[in-house]
Amino acid sequence: MDVQTANANVSRVPFFRFLNFEIRSLDNLHAEAEMTFDDRHIGNPVMEYYHGGIIASFMEATAAIAVQPDFADVPAKPINLTVDYLRPGVKGPLFARANVTRKGKRMASVSVITRQTDREKAVAEGLYHFLLV
Amino acid sequence: MSDITKKKMEQIAQMWNARGKGLITHMALEIEEVSSEGVRVRMPFNPDFCVDADQTLLHGGILTALLDSVFGLANFVAIEGVSTMATLDLRVDYLRPAYSRADVIVRAHCFRKTRHIAFNSGSVWFEGHENAEIARGTASFALTRGGTDLFDAMTKGKTS
Numbered sequence A: 001m002d003v004q005t006a007n008a009n010v011s012r013v014p015f016f017r018f019l020n021f022e023i024r025s026l027d028n029l030h031a032e033a034e035m036t037f038d039d040r041h042i043g044n045p046v047m048e049y050y051h052g053g054i055i056a057s058f059m060e061a062t063a064a065i066a067v068q069p070d071f072a073d074v075p076a077k078p079i080n081l082t083v084d085y086l087r088p089g090v091k092g093p094l095f096a097r098a099n100v101t102r103k104g105k106r107m108a109s110v111s112v113i114t115r116q117t118d119r120e121k122a123v124a125e126g127l128y129h130f131l132l133v
Numbered sequence B: 001m002s003d004i005t006k007k008k009m010e011q012i013a014q015m016w017n018a019r020g021k022g023l024i025t026h027m028a029l030e031i032e033e034v035s036s037e038g039v040r041v042r043m044p045f046n047p048d049f050c051v052d053a054d055q056t057l058l059h060g061g062i063l064t065a066l067l068d069s070v071f072g073l074a075n076f077v078a079i080e081g082v083s084t085m086a087t088l089d090l091r092v093d094y095l096r097p098a099y100s101r102a103d104v105i106v107r108a109h110c111f112r113k114t115r116h117i118a119f120n121s122g123s124v125w126f127e128g129h130e131n132a133e134i135a136r137g138t139a140s141f142a143l144t145r146g147g148t149d150l151f152d153a154m155t156k157g158k159t160s
Helices: A003-010 A014-019 A052-067 B006-018 B023-027 B060-078 B150-156
Strands: A021-026 A030-035 A042-044 A077-085 A094-103 A107-115 A122-131 B030-035 B038-043 B082-094 B104-113 B117-126 B135-145
Touching (some): A014 B060, A030 A052, A042 B023, A052 A077, A052 B060, A052 B082, B006 B030, B006 B060, B060 B104, B060 B117, B082 B150
Antiparallel strands (some): A077 A122, A094 A107, B030 B038, B082 B135, B104 B117
16 A cells, blocks of 8 residues: 555544644555644643653554554554653654564554654654454 | 642642643543542543544544543652653553543552652543443553652643
8 A cells, every 4th residue: 555545544534633643654564654743742731742642642543554554444453552651752753663563364463663853762662452353 | 648638639630620731631631539549530522532434433542641641640649749750651451442422531540659660550431331441551650759849840830
């Protein structure tokens, strides 16, 4: 599936519009996305850091696209997730890269890493499971 | 046991409800109960948080965000003298599809606090369906103490 079609799918999902991100690259096992900072993403109003839940949501969305970019009605069904928060997400774009580590008939396991402008320093890492049936 | 004054509770509730920006404002969270034993918070239904065209199925991520926020609140009231608090890690199980337009209720508490770390757990369900949890989460938070109290920073800092 090409990036344009994937982004058309993304734009159909109300919560994905709320997150405000775009798919930047896509292949069988990976998806990369960029999210634009918005005041509604703030978790710490004093420091203006991203809300941890927004980072987790963005990673979940990118992981779901990596697993099933051609979803029909709703994105891939999430089972559970674990997120490791490594650094605060500061004002500015966030970049997520999702890597499908295993995709079977019923289950998929996806790891996601989120960075900002400094690509050496990860903001968060996540592990997501999806039910494919 | 509870060393939190009613006044502080009211201030916390007021602060949460009056924050000028950020996700919490968009979630329109309403604190229903708050004590050092735990907190209960309501999130009104919001179609922006859905994944389907009919806007009746909530995205899991918003439930994760909700748990993260409410864990923060639970720590805030359970632990005195915290100057900063950062989520270290978070695990969420999505127990059922979040299919409803009802308000979402979260109950969370801090089940262990040490000098540096707080441990939390919480449950999420649709109002009136407490026996059908839609998500359950656990998290740990890194705390720093001393310096400016987080409560003071939040209430006296730039909040709008």
